[in-house]
Amino acid sequence: MKWKNRHDFYYRKAKSEGYRSRAAFKLKQIIEKFKVIKEGDVVVDLGAAPGGWLQVAREKVGEKGFVLGVDIAEIRKLPWRNVKTIKFDITDPNIVKEIQKMLPRRADVLLSDLSPKVTGIWELDHARQIFLSEKALEIALKILREGGNVVIKVFQGEMMQEFMEKMKVNFRKTRLFKPPASRKSSAEIYAIGFSLRREHHRSC
Numbered sequence: 001m002k003w004k005n006r007h008d009f010y011y012r013k014a015k016s017e018g019y020r021s022r023a024a025f026k027l028k029q030i031i032e033k034f035k036v037i038k039e040g041d042v043v044v045d046l047g048a049a050p051g052g053w054l055q056v057a058r059e060k061v062g063e064k065g066f067v068l069g070v071d072i073a074e075i076r077k078l079p080w081r082n083v084k085t086i087k088f089d090i091t092d093p094n095i096v097k098e099i100q101k102m103l104p105r106r107a108d109v110l111l112s113d114l115s116p117k118v119t120g121i122w123e124l125d126h127a128r129q130i131f132l133s134e135k136a137l138e139i140a141l142k143i144l145r146e147g148g149n150v151v152i153k154v155f156q157g158e159m160m161q162e163f164m165e166k167m168k169v170n171f172r173k174t175r176l177f178k179p180p181a182s183r184k185s186s187a188e189i190y191a192i193g194f195s196l197r198r199e200h201h202r203s204c
Helices: 002-017 024-034 052-061 095-102 122-143 160-170
Strands: 042-046 066-071 083-087 107-112 144-155 171-177 188-196
Touching: 002 024, 024 052, 024 171, 024 188, 042 052, 042 122, 052 066, 052 083, 052 107, 066 095, 083 095, 095 122, 107 122, 122 144, 122 160, 122 188, 144 160, 160 171, 160 188
Parallel strands: 042 066, 042 107, 066 083, 107 144
Antiparallel strands: 144 188, 171 188
């Protein structure tokens, strides 16, 4: 029972504090530690449904910022005029154009909490997650301003190192971080890239 309660702590906390998902606390902990989002930022959140990260991002950017959520699933409307959502597949070749159409200017931050449908076959799940992580990075390189930041979920495993090499080429500093709100049993970890080298970035 103790095990279950530990796992449910952030679920109950999200319910009591009005967040749409327990994942909201993962982003809160990332921001608290690394200050990746600030007031007035333009933020794009990939895999945004049901909207917990959008709520946290909006708290940080305030009235002057802008937050765009993208997901293949419908995202229930949020109450702020500067939070928009689009229903779109991130593997669609038009995704960058669709995002750019919605933004007031180049983004300061790209967030990605994208996950594949987990099959339980580790090699497959890991490969699918890295594929989504690379797609998120690809989009980030096209929509971020010089000096922009990323937070991208990855699964730990043998393909992660290669992904991190791509991050290191494109960002001046990188970190891996597993927030306390992530379940201990989960292979997820967040790759954080600080300050995009826009002038000579390499595509994935």
